[in-house]
Amino acid sequence: MSTTSTPSPEDLRTAPKVLLHDHLDGGLRPATIVELAAGVGHALPETNAESLAAWFAEAADSGSLERYLETFAHTVGVMQTAEAITRVARECVEDLAADGVVYAEVRYAPELHVEGGLDLEEVVAAVQQGFAEGMAAAGGRIEVRHLLTAMRQAARAMEIAELATAWRDKGVVGFDIAGPEAGYPPTRFLDAFEYLQRENAHFTIHAGEGFGLPSIWEAVQWCGADRLGHGVRIVDDIEVDASGTPRLGRLASYVRDKRIPLEMCPSSNIQTGAAPSFAEHPIGLLASLRFRVTVNTDNRLMSRTTLSNEFAILAETFGYGWAEMEWLTVNAMKSAFIPYDERYRLITETIKPWYAARMDHDAR
Ligand SMILES: O=c1[nH]cnc2c1ncn2[C@@H]1O[C@H](CO)[C@@H](O)[C@H]1O
Numbered sequence: 001m002s003t004t005s006t007p008s009p010e011d012l013r014t015a016p017k018v019l020l021h022d023h024l025d026g027g028l029r030p031a032t033i034v035e036l037a038a039g040v041g042h043a044l045p046e047t048n049a050e051s052l053a054a055w056f057a058e059a060a061d062s063g064s065l066e067r068y069l070e071t072f073a074h075t076v077g078v079m080q081t082a083e084a085i086t087r088v089a090r091e092c093v094e095d096l097a098a099d100g101v102v103y104a105e106v107r108y109a110p111e112l113h114v115e116g117g118l119d120l121e122e123v124v125a126a127v128q129q130g131f132a133e134g135m136a137a138a139g140g141r142i143e144v145r146h147l148l149t150a151m152r153q154a155a156r157a158m159e160i161a162e163l164a165t166a167w168r169d170k171g172v173v174g175f176d177i178a179g180p181e182a183g184y185p186p187t188r189f190l191d192a193f194e195y196l197q198r199e200n201a202h203f204t205i206h207a208g209e210g211f212g213l214p215s216i217w218e219a220v221q222w223c224g225a226d227r228l229g230h231g232v233r234i235v236d237d238i239e240v241d242a243s244g245t246p247r248l249g250r251l252a253s254y255v256r257d258k259r260i261p262l263e264m265c266p267s268s269n270i271q272t273g274a275a276p277s278f279a280e281h282p283i284g285l286l287a288s289l290r291f292r293v294t295v296n297t298d299n300r301l302m303s304r305t306t307l308s309n310e311f312a313i314l315a316e317t318f319g320y321g322w323a324e325m326e327w328l329t330v331n332a333m334k335s336a337f338i339p340y341d342e343r344y345r346l347i348t349e350t351i352k353p354w355y356a357a358r359m360d361h362d363a364r
């Protein structure tokens, strides 16, 4: 299903895209961090926007998830007032809309934004305000929803899960856990996941990034995750023999058979050491085996990336053309946490017509 022409970065930017895994506190504009930090007296490693951008990319490029996460001290540190949070949320929507994203689920951990005296509700309200302003300014070109994250090293998952259900009709569509994976298995938060299942609510779990198969197995088979954040290590359950024939183990088969979406983030995975290189990134194998693969940014600031840039990397590395990009985009839209009729409408009215017209144009 390969198309002949390789899409240019500009083409990739205009194509309608869907983003399921993007951290609000991993996508700030460097200039905004500089301004906000000056306002609250937060000390930054660099005070000029361009040097700060380079610092984040370099510091996050450590090969370890734990060290990668240390850089968030300088984003979370300037997101402690309602005004700052609203501004960051509004700019996030603007930046995603400018990159051609038509639907996004943006996540953050409310518990990390209470150091300036806000309560959890006020944090979510501040984000919602910014999202609403950004969407209004984009004039209907983009829909953005929240996912509320609980931090694995903390013990507030149940509270955050309840916050997610309290806000479910006001912009929040799901729940997640993030932070260091090794030593913090998903079952630590089983009460929160069971609560969400009883509430008919949706959740994704960061699993198979900084730790391997046991983490994915717990996320899916104990906790009932609707989607997997990254999930790259599922390849450890796939054996490719000398003739190149892949054999799936039981967990990999289950994930593929159940169409459990994998929120893959190529650039981020290289930085944290979850994948050795773009060419060896598991997304190539998993997409060829028809897992429900989706493409995401994770942290645009730390990876100095955009969703269209992640697609450009895949186009270059694996030769993906418009057909593959449409498949990945429809996969993401099918996997979103908004109601079926809304997903269906975006697929049939926004996504499919655009790719059909584009491929038709190329075929002439
Ligand atoms: O790829 C990741 N794996 C695990 N945790 C992450 C990743 N990216 C960001 N965060 C963590 O999620 C928090 C809420 O957005 C961030 O503050 C960061 O600590």
Ligand SMILES: [Zn+2]
Binding pocket: 021, 023, 178, 206, 229, 298
């Ligand atoms: Zn993430």
